[in-house]
Amino acid sequence: MREIPFQIIVDAVRDACIRANIELDGDVVEALTRAVDDEASEVGKDILKKLLENARIAMEERIPICQDTGVAVLFVELGQGVTVTGDLCLALEEGVRKGYEEGYLRKSVCDPFTRKNTGDNTPIIVHLSLVPGDHLRIWVVPKGGGSENMSRLFMLPPAAGWAGIKEKIVQTVAEAGPNPCPPTIIGVGIGGNFEQSAILAKKSLLRPLGTPNPDPRLDPMEQELLTEINRTGVGPQGLGGRVTSLAVHILMMPCHIASLPLAVNIQCHASRHVEIVL
Numbered sequence: 717m718r719e720i721p722f723q724i725i726v727d728a729v730r731d732a733c734i735r736a737n738i739e740l741d742g743d744v745v746e747a748l749t750r751a752v753d754d755e756a757s758e759v760g761k762d763i764l765k766k767l768l769e770n771a772r773i774a775m776e777e778r779i780p781i782c783q784d785t786g787v788a789v790l791f792v793e794l795g796q797g798v799t800v801t802g803d804l805c806l807a808l809e810e811g812v813r814k815g816y817e818e819g820y821l822r823k824s825v826c827d828p829f830t831r832k833n834t835g836d837n838t839p840i841i842v843h844l845s846l847v848p849g850d851h852l853r854i855w856v857v858p859k860g861g862g863s864e865n866m867s868r869l870f871m872l873p874p875a876a877g878w879a880g881i882k883e884k885i886v887q888t889v890a891e892a893g894p895n896p897c898p899p900t901i902i903g904v905g906i907g908g909n910f911e912q913s914a915i916l917a918k919k920s921l922l923r924p925l926g927t928p929n930p931d932p933r934l935d936p937m938e939q940e941l942l943t944e945i946n947r948t949g950v951g952p953q954g955l956g957g958r959v960t961s962l963a964v965h966i967l968m969m970p971c972h973i974a975s976l977p978l979a980v981n982i983q984c985h986a987s988r989h990v991e992i993v994l
């Protein structure tokens with residue numbers, strides 16, 4: 717059994733929280749750069765250039781890309797050949813607590829009724845999977861409120877099929893308008909059950925932008941959806957244009973014979989994700 721010390725995890729998660737909020741990943745920067753050429757509207761082009769400038773300034777001056785530094789979502793793969801000296805969940809939480817405090821990141825978590833801030837951006841949201849191997853892989857994915865608020869889940873009748881799925885996804889993006897800070901990335905989870913479809917939708921956002929869906933059945937569906945979404949005319953920041961979304965990512969799994977779960981998780985242009993392997 718390989719042992720990973722508690723403090724190594726705390727420090728790695730701390731650093732990842734800070735990096736994720738300050739450094740926009742290269743794949744997102746490339747997609748925004750390509751979008752400047754694809755966008756026909758002058759206002760839209762200008763907005764995309766400003767988003768790129770914002771990302772550059774954040775990186776150079778070591779300040780957050782956006783004031784909304786998000787709820788800390790962590791996808792964790794724990795190899796079955798690994799033990800953690802101490803409690804893994806406490807280590808993840810302590811890493812987030814330190815990252816948000818030491819990185820001067822806004823604390824964005826509150827009690828749902830009193831709205832009192834918890835003060836340290838905890839509790840965190842952890843999706844843990846046990847996998848073969850002796851590694852611990854952690855994706856730190858801060859998620860902003862604006863784009864999360866416009867995400868939707870549908871329990872469709874099975875007969876809705878691909879046409880029904882497409883209609884709901886495009887409708888969700890069109891109705892969201894400027895609220896999720898477009899251009900967005902659309903994470904789609906199809907199948908599973910109620911909660912699993914939502915996790916699939918969010919997990920699909922971990923795939924680097926510009927890479928094809930490894931499932932040859934889903935790849936053309938993503939392209940078709942992206943074309944239809946970009947015909948809605950929402951455009952950058954909702955001010956009109958061709959580039960409403962940069963990409964659509966789909967994850968799928970089988971579901972109950974009586975169900976067709978569909979989740980649409982909208983991700984804003986501040987698509988922050990850092991992967992750590994320990």
Ligand code: SF4
Nearest residue numbers: 782860862863897984
């Ligand atoms: S939706 Fe994204 S870009 Fe908009 S305010 Fe929230 S985190 Fe920032």
